[in-house]
Amino acid sequence: MIFLHEGLGSISMWRDFPQQVADATGCEAIVYSRYGYGRSTPLRSVPREVRYMHDEALRDLPCLLDALEVNEYFLFGHSDGGSISLIHAGNAGRAVAGTIVLAPHVFVEDVALDNIELAGKAFENPETRLRERLARHHDDVDGVFWGWNRTWLSAAFRSWNIENYLPAIQGPVLAIQGEDDEYATMAQLDRIAAAAPDVDLVKLADCRHSPHKDQPGAVIEATTSFISRILDARD
Numbered sequence: 600m601i602f603l604h605e606g607l608g609s610i611s612m613w614r615d616f617p618q619q620v621a622d623a624t625g626c627e628a629i630v631y632s633r634y635g636y637g638r639s640t641p642l643r644s645v646p647r648e649v650r651y652m653h654d655e656a657l658r659d660l661p662c663l664l665d666a667l668e669v670n671e672y673f674l675f676g677h678s679d680g681g682s683i684s685l686i687h688a689g690n691a692g693r694a695v696a697g698t699i700v701l702a703p704h705v706f707v708e709d710v711a712l713d714n715i716e717l718a719g720k721a722f723e724n725p726e727t728r729l730r731e732r733l734a735r736h737h738d739d740v741d742g743v744f745w746g747w748n749r750t751w752l753s754a755a756f757r758s759w760n761i762e763n764y765l766p767a768i769q770g771p772v773l774a775i776q777g778e779d780d781e782y783a784t785m786a787q788l789d790r791i792a793a794a795a796p797d798v799d800l801v802k803l804a805d806c807r808h809s810p811h812k813d814q815p816g817a818v819i820e821a822t823t824s825f826i827s828r829i830l831d832a833r834d
Contacts, residue, residue, distance in 0.1 A: 600626040600673040603680030606747040609637030641739035656686035677701040689764030697770045711782045765794035773825040777806025
């Protein structure tokens with residue numbers, strides 16, 4: 600199972616969650632920090648290209664899988680990582696057994712832009728300690744944060760949309776989102792369900808943008824059932 604982190608995430612920010620999923624499902628977990636994140640090579644410039652998630656899904660992830668000689672796999676992506684997972688499953692031409700996405704984006708909503716703008720103000724305010732907290736996880740914390748923030752808030756990104764990839768997704772999809780998600784509405788999950796061939800939806804109460812942190816037990820239970828359904832269908 601390949602874990603793809605959020606727009607400000609890294610290996611360390613997953614904590615022990617991938618191991619919990621691996622233990623519950625019996626899948627081997629592969630966890631990595633994408634280019635510019637965590638302890639990976641710093642970004643060369645900010646903002647990123649508008650198609651940065653496409654590049655991750657269709658160029659960088661296939662290179663990683665080839666290097667590791669991984670041929671068939673599940674994807675597990677959170678937020679940006681969820682979007683990357685959907686693009687990859689829908690257009691990489693790989694044997695994706697199934698895709699689990701937490702709080703994915705398939706189009707841009709005003710609620711996301713509003714809160715990303717607020718995050719920028721918090722990052723610049725020392726009293727929030729947001730920059731300090733993120734710096735524990737990233738060698739290039741400014742590149743990580745402003746690369747994400749300025750790209751999402753750019754005029755060019757307003758029309759970003761990946762719904763065209765959904766009908767061609769390889770394997771079933773499990774899409775999970777919190778009802779109190781501060782970066783998206785349930786329209787994200789509803790559009791995935793309407794367009795992708797085989798989708799299970801889980802909508803969690805008392806849960807914000809990080810279901811694996813707010814409701815880890817529910818996410819692991821849904822993931823385990825999803826994996827079992829796919830594997831049982833092969834027997």
